Amino acid sequence: MHVERLLGRALNSFDLPDALVERLDSALAHASSLHSSHHSAALHRTTHRHTFLLADASSLTLWEVVHNAGRDGAEQHELYAEESEARLAASRLTAGFPDPEDELGEDLDADLELLGALMARPAAPAPLMYVPDRSADHARRVLRRAENEDRPGEAVAARLRGAFAHHIRQVFGRQCGVAGRDAGFALYEHAFLLLDGSEMSVWEVEHTATPDGRHMCEVYEDEHVARAAMERRAQVRGRVR
Secondary structure (H helix, E strand, O other): HHHHHHHHHEEHHHHHOOOHHHHHEEEEEEEEEEEEEEOOOOEEEEEOOOOOOEEEOOOOOEEEEEEEEEEEOOOOOEEEOHHHHHHHHHHHHHHHHHOOOHHHOOHHHHHHHHHHHHOOOOOOOOOOOEEEEHHHHHHHHHHHHHOOOOOOOOOHHHHOEEEEEEEEEEEEEEEEEEEEEHHHEEEEEEEOOOOOOOOOEEEEEEOOOOOOOEEEEEEEEEEHHHHHHHHHHHHHHOOOO
């Protein structure tokens, strides 16, 4: 019954791997706990851990993000099979609803600061720590949520079907006040280790520089192209005055 409630109320339950959902059919018991929370004037967000004991004596964990970031402020639920994906979803929500006391100043100054940061040379990255955890499924979900027309095509998707480990890191994040509204920009690297021993990354841009302020996801094969896309978005928002 608990499993049915979780899956029934989650907006993204269709994203969970079919094999995982099938394993949950044999759940005998469960334990739930609050993992993290964020509360501000605009956003209430909590992350919960649900661990299930299965009939074969193994355990399985789901991560639930609960928030009020929808259009009407109603409570919404999202489920993730990986803690890293739940953390990523929670950070996106928090980035979209900054505390009013954290404003960056005047719109023009904020625009210039954002554009300067986008064009800055990135710092040397830390060594990647790959985790073998349903990495091909993770790659499929990243590519599927991309909304840009120049997103990676079938050739990239085919290569990533051979991923067996992956690592996610945020390489850029900035809030910017433009035309009286906040626009959030974030850049994530999704790095994959493939079965042939090679490595491959795709670059995910998350932003709220949309006409209605909603979150939008774009995915690119190259970091420089992804940064250029963020710069274009910032310039477009800067002209809307």
